Amino acid sequence: MYRLNEEKMFYDMADGQAVVINFVTGMYYGTTMLGSMVLDRLVRGNAPEKISAAVKALPGCPENFDQELDCFIRKLQETEILIPGKTVPGGDEPMDAKTVEEGFALTLDEFAEVQDLILADPIHDVDVEQGWPVFREEG
Amino acid sequence: MPRVSVLIPAWNRESLLGAAIESVLKQTCRDWEIVVVDDGSTDRTAELVRRYACVRYIYQPHSGISAARNRALKESCGELIAWLDSDDLYEPSKLERQTAYLDAHPECEIVFCLMRAYSELSREHLTVRQKWMLDPEKEPYRTCLAGACIRRQLYERLGGYDMRYPYLEDSEWLARARLDGVDLGHCLEEALYLRHVHDGQITFSHEMVNKKQMLSMYADVIRRKKKDPQ
Numbered sequence: 001m002y003r004l005n006e007e008k009m010f011y012d013m014a015d016g017q018a019v020v021i022n023f024v025t026g027m028y029y030g031t032t033m034l035g036s037m038v039l040d041r042l043v044r045g046n047a048p049e050k051i052s053a054a055v056k057a058l059p060g061c062p063e064n065f066d067q068e069l070d071c072f073i074r075k076l077q078e079t080e081i082l083i084p085g086k087t088v089p090g091g092d093e094p095m096d097a098k099t100v101e102e103g104f105a106l107t108l109d110e111f112a113e114v115q116d117l118i119l120a121d122p123i124h125d126v127d128v129e130q131g132w133p134v135f136r137e138e139g
Numbered sequence: 140m141p142r143v144s145v146l147i148p149a150w151n152r153e154s155l156l157g158a159a160i161e162s163v164l165k166q167t168c169r170d171w172e173i174v175v176v177d178d179g180s181t182d183r184t185a186e187l188v189r190r191y192a193c194v195r196y197i198y199q200p201h202s203g204i205s206a207a208r209n210r211a212l213k214e215s216c217g218e219l220i221a222w223l224d225s226d227d228l229y230e231p232s233k234l235e236r237q238t239a240y241l242d243a244h245p246e247c248e249i250v251f252c253l254m255r256a257y258s259e260l261s262r263e264h265l266t267v268r269q270k271w272m273l274d275p276e277k278e279p280y281r282t283c284l285a286g287a288c289i290r291r292q293l294y295e296r297l298g299g300y301d302m303r304y305p306y307l308e309d310s311e312w313l314a315r316a317r318l319d320g321v322d323l324g325h326c327l328e329e330a331l332y333l334r335h336v337h338d339g340q341i342t343f344s345h346e347m348v349n350k351k352q353m354l355s356m357y358a359d360v361i362r363r364k365k366k367d368p369q
Binding site: 010012014015017019021023028030111113114116117118120 | 281
């Protein structure tokens with residue numbers, strides 16, 4: 001169905017929060033806890049209808065959730081976070097009720113706060129084992 | 140109590156550290172202390188530093204750059220912090236210009252300066268990246284912690300360097316500062332910090348691996364700020 005646009009996007013998921021960084025523009029994107037879970041499954045290639053089934057199994061899910069999901073996917077495509085990809089089975093695994101603590105809204109927020117830092121950050125000339133530069137004359 | 144703490148973390152830098160220290164001794168601003176944190180050097184870094192009576196030398200077992208920076212912060216006392224990489228130099232007026240700027244702009248918590256790269260190497264020995272660093276036409280890199288002069292209160296508010304990062308620690312700290320609302324736009328448009336470009340071949344991780352790690356670091360800072368907006 002979809003995959004991450006790895007030409008431009010870096011995706012990271014931890015502690016139930018997804019962060020997407022467009023390393024070409026320096027912008028980054030955040031979403032709700034449910035949005036993070038949904039995005040995580042979309043990036044994996046799971047079909048939207050399977051993901052929707054998992055969310056609808058949670059108590060309190062609004063009837064118009066499919067519209068919410070369609071709108072979310074559209075935004076993810078418009079921002080070039082998602083591009084077409086192969087469908088991967090699954091996506092309907094049960095979700096923890098904590099995932100909807102913030103509600104069922106699927107927002108996509110864009111931020112520019114660290115744009116110049118991301119774009120300007122030079123590659124650090126260090127040895128990853130030592131954390132210090134190591135030069136040939138010392139090697 | 141000195142006004143500016145010039146902090147120099149060092150590891151096996153006996154050949155270049157003397158020049159770095161002497162560039163501080165030549166500063167037009169005289170109100171400083173120099174603190175060298177030796178992160179477990181196995182060369183003659185200690186012997187070299189001890190030649191300078193005015194320099195405080197602190198040794199610690201090899202613990203990495205973040206630990207060295209945090210130790211330097213802890214051991215120093217100036218209200219202003221200025222970092223100096225052990226293989227780089229200050230222009231003589233760097234501290235004077237930056238302290239004057241901070242005095243004139245009390246709202247400013249950190250002021251940067253431009254950097255000029257220099258090298259003794261001949262062009263054919265330079266890597267592509269080093270040629271880029273030495274290119275006088277390239278857009279100057281303004282937001283580099285190495286050339287900054289920082290009010291200590293900013294470290295007291297944000298904390299020191301994250302020990303989980305054996306490198307990228309300076310970028311992580313700056314990202315945290317930015318997300319906390321610190322204005323990183325104060326920069327003297329003069330090349331007051333001289334970055335030494337070394338021998339052409341360095342032990343280095345592949346560019347893409349490093350880039351992924353850098354982006355992962357930014358994602359982590361962003362996530363932590365979202366989790367704890369205070």
